[in-house]
Amino acid sequence: MAATMKNVEEIRTRVILEEFGVKNVHTTDFPGNYPGYDDTWDMQKFQKKFSIDIVNLDESSIEFDMVGIDAAIANAFRRILLAEVPTMAIEKVFIYNNTSIVQDEVLAHRLGLIPIKADPRLFEYRNAGEESSEEEGSEIDTIQLQLKIKCSRNPRASKDDSDPRELYLNHMVYSKDIKWVPIGNQADVFGDSSIGPVHDDILIAQLRPGQELDIIMHCVKGIGKDHAKFSPVATASYRLLPEITLLEPVEGEKAERLKGCFSQGVIDLEDVNGTKVAKVVNSRLDTCSREVLRHSDLKDVVKLGRVRDHFIYTVESTGILPPEILVMEAIKVLMAKCQRFLNELDSTDMD
Amino acid sequence: MAVEGEKKTVLEMIQADGADEGCVTFVLHDEDHTLGNSVRYMIMKNVDVEFCGYTITHPSESKINFRIQTRGGIPATEPLRKGLNDLNDVCQHVLNTFQAKVNAFKEGQETSME
Numbered sequence: 184m185a186a187t188m189k190n191v192e193e194i195r196t197r198v199i200l201e202e203f204g205v206k207n208v209h210t211t212d213f214p215g216n217y218p219g220y221d222d223t224w225d226m227q228k229f230q231k232k233f234s235i236d237i238v239n240l241d242e243s244s245i246e247f248d249m250v251g252i253d254a255a256i257a258n259a260f261r262r263i264l265l266a267e268v269p270t271m272a273i274e275k276v277f278i279y280n281n282t283s284i285v286q287d288e289v290l291a292h293r294l295g296l297i298p299i300k301a302d303p304r305l306f307e308y309r310n311a312g313e314e315s316s317e318e319e320g321s322e323i324d325t326i327q328l329q330l331k332i333k334c335s336r337n338p339r340a341s342k343d344d345s346d347p348r349e350l351y352l353n354h355m356v357y358s359k360d361i362k363w364v365p366i367g368n369q370a371d372v373f374g375d376s377s378i379g380p381v382h383d384d385i386l387i388a389q390l391r392p393g394q395e396l397d398i399i400m401h402c403v404k405g406i407g408k409d410h411a412k413f414s415p416v417a418t419a420s421y422r423l424l425p426e427i428t429l430l431e432p433v434e435g436e437k438a439e440r441l442k443g444c445f446s447q448g449v450i451d452l453e454d455v456n457g458t459k460v461a462k463v464v465n466s467r468l469d470t471c472s473r474e475v476l477r478h479s480d481l482k483d484v485v486k487l488g489r490v491r492d493h494f495i496y497t498v499e500s501t502g503i504l505p506p507e508i509l510v511m512e513a514i515k516v517l518m519a520k521c522q523r524f525l526n527e528l529d530s531t532d533m534d
Numbered sequence: 535m536a537v538e539g540e541k542k543t544v545l546e547m548i549q550a551d552g553a554d555e556g557c558v559t560f561v562l563h564d565e566d567h568t569l570g571n572s573v574r575y576m577i578m579k580n581v582d583v584e585f586c587g588y589t590i591t592h593p594s595e596s597k598i599n600f601r602i603q604t605r606g607g608i609p610a611t612e613p614l615r616k617g618l619n620d621l622n623d624v625c626q627h628v629l630n631t632f633q634a635k636v637n638a639f640k641e642g643q644e645t646s647m648e
Contacts, residue, residue, distance in 0.1 A: 214581045224579035224620055226627075234642045235631045237639040247635075249628075253573035256624060262568040309574050327642040514629045521622040524562065528615055 190330040191217060198423065199315035200487040202476040210253055210491070232252035236507055243417075244499040250425075250492060257421060263513040264419035269308075271301040271326060273400045280397035283356075285388045287357050290398075294330075295390075295412045297358055298381040298404050298501040301326055304512075305372075308401045322367025326378055328404040329364050332356055334390035342445045354390050359383035361400075381502035415507075415509055417499040423489035427467040441484070444475040467495070474509075547611075558610035560600040570598045576624075577617035582608050631635060 193199070195217070199206040214222045232251035239246040249257060276291040283290070309324040320327075334353045348355055358380040365373070388396065407414035429447065434442050438461035442450040448468045452459040469487070476482045500506040547563040562569070563630035570588040577586045602610040 210575065215580045222579065223581050224576065226623060229624065230627055233627065233631065235628070237635050237636045240636070240639055247632075252628070253575050255571040256621070257542070259568045267568070306598060347608070372547055396606070447583075485602040489566075505633075510632060512623050516571070517569075518622055518625045518629075520565070521573075521618045524569075525615065525618050525622070526619075528611060531545070531547075532611070 187211060195220075196491055197426065197488040198491055200326065200471060200473055200489065202473070202482065207491075209382040210255070213326065237458075238495075240507060242505060243502060244497065246495070246497050247510075249421075249496060250493045251482045252492060252494070254491070254494075259517055260510070261419050261421055261496075262512050263516045264416050264498060264509060265414055267516050268415050268504075268512050269303045269404050269406050270413050271299050271303050271306060271402045271404055272406070272410075273297065273299065274403045275401040278397075278494075279399070280395055281407065282394045283388050283390050284394070289344055290388060290396075293402060294398070295410070296388075297361075298503050299326065299328075299378070299451045300381045300503055301378045301402065302371075302504070303404050306404045311370055320366075320401055320403070322369050323343060324403060325366065326369075327364040327366050328361050328379070328394055328400040328402065330356070330361050330387075330398040330400065332390070333395035334392050336392045340352060351390075351392055355382060355386060356388045356396060358385035358387060360387075364399075415501060415503050416506075417501050419496070419498045420508075421494045423491065424487045424493035424495060425466045425471050427463045427466045427469065428486040429461065429463060429484060429486070430486055431484055434458045435505050436519075437461075437480070437484075440478065441475065441481055444471050444481065446472075540576060542643075554607060555609040556604040556607055558602055559595055560602070560614065562600055562609075563597045565598050570600065572621055573600070573614075573617050576620045577602060577613050579620075582606060583613050595622060622646045 194207050195212050198208055211217075212220070212222045216222065229251065234248075235248045236248040236250070237245070237316055238248065275296045276294055278287050278291070281290060285293075306326075307324045309320060332353050334351055337350055337352050340349045344350055360381055363378045369378075390396070405413040427445070435458055438450075438452055438459050440521060441461050442452060446469050448465055449463065450461050451464040453462050454460075471487065475485050475487070496510075498506045498510060500509055506510070543561075544563055546563075548559045548561065549555070550557065567590070570590070574586055574588050577583055582604050584605045585601065588598050588600045590598050600606060601613075602612060602613055605611055
């Protein structure tokens, strides 16, 4: 295909979705690739083109657009949100008594996955050094929790009851039964914002009369790279903004079928001189299923693509930190990584 | 020319004997595509760089081999330093913009609720 002016713009700025593949996936705007274009890094140009637009924000999730940045950096933010923003989670489980039907290791695994509402920025990482002498852990790097519950028969239940909720007391162990045990000066520092699981209604185990759980748990700070329980997001993902271009006017019954090929709200039928003409109204809603390319008479009418530098992020938090704080922490983690290597470069240059 | 930290190395430089300072392979420890790809992008945007690429030598080891070749005899540490600084500035700008937009959004929400 000849690299005409319009074509070059398309190669540089769009990812094309075709019937049997995707074209122009890689970033090519590096200096020297295109004659007549100056692609050298220019902070002023970047700042002019860059923008963020918050679409939706509530306590547990955020949806925002990031425009004018490259996929390498956008992906770095996503990877950091999933795996390198630290949180607190239960790491050591000291089981003093477990007569329930759930095995010790299964119970410990379940406890580890419970999200703990404690601001990880106020804690330190536990020293990876000698573990034997530091079983207790200090107040700056450990949160101690306790789960002590015993199931018994309900004395007030009638004789012919069969519902476990009537017959037994404490037969379902929920995360609200986990109590925080402050160590050191934690009671003064965190007194008002009580530390505990984010959700109260996570079912941990089921008991019957006579069975009991007596467990002490230590929470430490960690990152998702180490174990997925430390990941602060339910998920963090992004997609590129879809772009649908109609190459020729589509009318009548063909327009109705074209409308049906895309998600609802993407294509609208306008009334022009009595006939219905298709028009692209909101390509952002499209899920890019490429259904239109399965119809032989419709596939040459449409050009499907994505805008290369427009990222629509969706970040859903597990509740430990608000989602906007999570995104800001992720950006700070990337800055810290750069700083680490810059310091290393500087220190070796001094030698 | 290995660069030592106290106990753990963070960054090493490996240079072929006889070659000039412009062609160096850096070994970055405890890193993966997160930093590798983004730094590679920033360094590729530098006109003085003739070649820039990174590999993860083995998925079980968390280190990357980062190779930079410059034109014109420029030492390879310079584009690396510039790339890291530029990435730092990009992140700072993204952070500032994001913070401003979040505050504006929250204020907009508050005024619409009153």
